[in-house]
Amino acid sequence: MTAASPTHAPASAGAFEPALAAEGLGVRYGSFVALKDVTLRVRANSVHAIIGPNGAGKTTLFHALTGRIRTAGGRITLGGRDITRTRDDDRVRLGLARSFQVTSLFATLSVRENLRLAAQGRTPWAALAPWRRVPEHDAAQDTVRALLQRLDLGPVAGRAAGELSHGQQRRLEVGMAMAARPKVILLDEPTSGMGTDDIGAMTDLIRDLGRDHTVLFIEHNMGIVMNISDTVTVMRAGQVLVEGRPAAVRDDPEVRRAYLGNMITGDLR
Amino acid sequence: MTRLLERPLVHFALAAITVLVLPLVLRSGTLASEILIYGLAAAACNLLLGYTGLLSFGQGIFFGLGSYVSGLLLLRAGWPAPVMLPAVALVGAATATAVGWLSIRRQGVYFVMLTLAFSQLFYFLAYTFSDLTGGDNGLLNVPRPRLGGRALADPWSYYAYVAVLFLALFAVLQRVALSTFGRTLLAIRDNEARASAIGFPVRAFKVAAFAISGAVTALAGALHAMLIGVAPLSNIEYHTSETLLIMTIIGGGANLFASVLGAAFYLVAGDLLSAIWPRWLLLLGALLIAIALFMQRGLWGLVERAAALVTRAPAEGAVPEESRP
Amino acid sequence: MTYLFQILNGIGLGMLYFLLAVGLSVIFGLLQFVNFAHGAFYMLGAYLAYAMVERGVSFWLALPLAGLAVAVLAAVTEAVLLRRVYKQAHTFHILATVGLALVVQEIVIIVWGPIGGNLAPPEGLSGIVILGDFVYPEYRLFVIAFTAVLAGALWWLLEGTRLGAIVRAGSESAEDMALLGYDTRRINTAVFGLGAGLAGLAGALAAPIRGVDPFMSVEALSVAFVVVVIGGMGSYAGALAAGLAVGIAQSLMATLWPEGARLMIYLGMAAIIVMMPRGLFGRA
Known part of the structure; x- marks a missing residue:
């Protein structure tokens, strides 16, 4: 920063x-x-x-x-x-990262997974590894934890994004842009x-x-x-x-x- | 109980149980082998349909190609099966890369139509170059693999061979589905535009999904050719693509074992019904319409509902179909 | 001279492909789903014409009746069954129409057997036309003339009428139409019947040329897809141009490399997708 x-x-x-x-x-x-x-x-x-x-x-x-x-x-x-x-x-x-006017999330995936994917998007080719498990502890997971707290989404972290309230979805929407740690x-x-x-x-x-x-x-x-x-x-x-x-x-x-x-x-x- | 049904280890255990149970309930070792072979190909189809959201009418290309390449390598090149199988996987992956790369240049319904057109392309290739493929007759006298110096001529000994490969490849597909790659595929399925917007090169992921699916499907095709002793033209026909897709959809969901279930249902029902009435496909057609109308989550959806009833808790499986995407 | 012969053949074939593709297009245009039973309707049209002529009905009566019967059957299926699938994901539109295609195919086999049959060209058109040293079957000339008239009528219907405007503008305007008091359900049913009827008519026209068999449906479906992929869905001109291109290419190849003629259609399509991913007319 x-x-x-x-x-x-x-x-x-x-x-x-x-x-x-x-x-x-x-x-x-x-x-x-x-x-x-x-x-x-x-x-x-x-x-x-x-x-x-x-x-x-x-x-x-x-x-x-x-x-x-x-x-x-x-x-x-x-x-x-x-x-x-x-x-x-x-x-x-x-x-460069963005959020959308019309909420655009991964509706069937959990809030945590939405953010993890968005954080992973910074190093996308590393994800193109069909044998590698998702690590429990890495920079992306740290970002996710920090964002869940900052956006007050911790309590719903395990819920599917499509099930959140409108306000929560809008916060997640912005969180998805933040997760890429953009300039x-x-x-x-x-x-x-x-x-x-x-x-x-x-x-x-x-x-x-x-x-x-x-x-x-x-x-x-x-x-x-x-x-x-x-x-x-x-x-x-x-x-x-x-x-x-x-x-x-x-x-x-x-x-x-x-x-x-x-x-x-x-x-x- | 319902939570249990979501665990990968449980799915693998179910696959293993299937392998053990089939010899107890079926009299025909050929039918049992077919169930595992088509189950594998349907699971590979599900990697595209259930995980990536790609409805491909081209899976028969890789299945048929696997049959032909295995036959040619065994017969003409004289390769033993353990050397032939990796080569078949490679050819399947390479072909699927090409077909996938071309098909995903268009999206939505155009993609679906393109995959069907490509399946026709490969059918006519096989039909036209009959020196290589045997044309209408197919490639005859494909030998069974040998173990300890003798061919696995007995249906049940070949079943054991297929079962080992089935479980190994099922585990591989599961590993893929659970990997960072597999989880990105789910994101692409849910919302392709967003996956791209958060930085994923969506095309590369789709092509890679095609490659893996193609490799496994081609291996299934090779196992099938060795099972029936022929690499038939029908394995590369539109109907093979259609059948694999139907098995996958009957099984349901982004769930590899469900596809095995779908294949087993299709083949056992076909075996029983075709003995009674050769036009049983009429009933299958009616069943497909019924699934589209009332049972979009397929057989696995029924399993989940049953599990929810047993535990008497409103589980995910009990969510009304209308509220699903 | 052989080339002229093949080009004429290709135009006849291409016009049949055009009918198939346009039927697929109008259904997609309004209902937003791909009708995988389209090939089955084509086959049904061919078999109905064949069965009627076998029973002594004049071909000139059998042709429109076959098209009409397929249209009515399809409309009833839409109203009773398919309508209920619209709200589901597009996988299930495809599944339902694949199921429908299987049902139609099996019924055809139950009624007429798995072998197929041949249909002689109708009386009065069973001869040949001789122009100098050029010889051509009369029936094929009739197919070209008939489909050209039909194409004109379709052009008027799709470009010049209110129904056409609705179909071309797609489903958003269908909602507007509902607000204006039009019965969209009836329009949906009518359009599905029209699209399927065109496929049936194409099948009936093709029967005296290629005969009938239970496998003709897959072939027709995939060729219609090729035409639509190249020409673009919902484009009348695209379907016409691509249909003719495919027909003529296939016909010319039939003299150069008979075994590979149909293979070339698909290779040509693949080449176009590599060079022009959006098809010849760059839509969607």
Whole structure:
């Protein structure tokens, strides 16, 4: 883990070596342009939020950054290394992990096994050993134990992931991304569908993650975004509209116009 | 009791008991050997279907190929069985790697259709190159293995030979299923996209599953050719693929012993019914429809339910089918 | 000249493959499952036509009746049995239709025996056409003409009607249709009957060319799969192009390497999968 960056300078100030960057990123679905010329620089050890109305291309951006879909143009770098053509599973080994907007777990496997697999995903070829038993004690198991405690999933560790409550599933969903011990962690609407109590815990978790990871997250709850983000990027219609510190973004007239009439206007405080 | 049914050692014990019980309840050593051979091939099929979520109509390719290669090596190259069997496993693994690699280029129903088309491809290969395979007649006079200088001509002495190999390979498959590899296969079955997203090269795992399944299936094919003394064209036909798949599904679940159970049920029912009525496959067809409708967890599901009734505890086996994926 | 002969043969064969594949496609398009009993319906169509002609029914009556009978039988099966499997995993769709195929196959063997038989081309089309030094069987020309007309009708049905729009758009729109008050269960049944009926019709058309036997179902099923893998499921043009390509390739190979003609279909498919994993038209 790298040390926390000493300064909290405004995101727009000066050049820095980003943990994750996209330059001129484009994505097309057939003739539909889902992303157009998106440039994004995520500072190391910061919490970076992406907001925007539905259909703005936020999840598509995540898919492109993690390699789930192919880009039509542009360049993606992770810690200065070009990963534009790297396969999604290889990007995990390079230190990029994500959670999904729609919970995506191994439903019939236990919570512990879900996390163990996610931890193992960092060294996947070691798992391609048809004779090797799963070790009782190794780095992956240590990660699993630590995560079970941190996410308060210890009591349900032996249950099948598909049987958990929604809140527990959302925590496990984020835990799966953390288990890979990534440098950069992408969270797609981590609080979606959560109750008030769960949201508080999740907010603390994300803020916490920002201390030793770089966090990029998509969120509709403006309270959380304004509270814990160092930088906010606003997207609309597949493009970046505005980027800056939370307060600046909130007061930006263009953002206000973009959100006018949108369902999340009320959340902009 | 129900917890007990989940333990691997119990499954191996059940396989061993099967080996010991078959000679007591069956009069035909050939039928008993067939049960072990098809049980092995069905267990290998289950590694793909139950563990990896790959419904392959191509298992007959490896079974038939195993029969042919064993026959050719025994007859033309004059190799003894202990040398021939590893070679057959290698050929099975290599072919399954190729077929698997090509088939998983498409997903879902396209994958299923591709495996069936490949099984036709290999059938026509065998049919076309009849110099090598004997075409419609099959490859005749495949010898039994020799032990202590004489061939295992007696059905029950060959049964013992098959039984040893069956138990060894069953243990190997179990080891595979319990390994880090096998547990990753379960993850791929549950949610392929997520398995890829957390870093697993899903394709490599699927191809490796194919290779292992192909090797074991080819060995079963070799044992079958030595059992009946022929490597018949029918072993590489679509119907062999279909039969292996049906045995696996009748058995049920991600559970290797269940597949042995499925094979035993299929062969014993076939043996009894075909004596009464040659068109017994009509009943089998009706049974398959019934399984699809009412009994998706197969025979093993029934075993679990029975166990749950005995212990009078609501076990996993008692969960209504509708709530299962 | 032999090539022209073989290409014409290939077009006739290819159009039959197209009928099979399109039937498979429409069923998949709406119901989202692969009908493994498709080959059995093809066989049943062939046997029904054969049985009727044997009993003195005119082929011209037997042909539509065979297709219609298969369609009705399939629709009834859908309404009584298959409908109940839809909510299950796709393994069980396949299992149920594999079971159905076995049932049909065994019934065929019970009724008509395991040997098979031959069906003479219908009166009026049993002769040959002579154009210069080119000789061609009339019945095969009829098959090409008939299937071409049928293909046109199907094109209109699938591209020009509301039913076609529903089938092409797949199951999501089926839910919308339910909201709009359409009876999706009846549409499902009708489409399953239509798809199966096309297979039956293809079988009846093929009977005077290749005869009937209880093994024709697997062959038809796997060729339909090849066509669909190459041409893409749910694509009318794809099924037509791939069906014709497979038919013509098989026919031409029959002169060059008769024993390997059918092998070449599958080798060709494997080659296409290596070079173009998404098939000729790059869908799904």
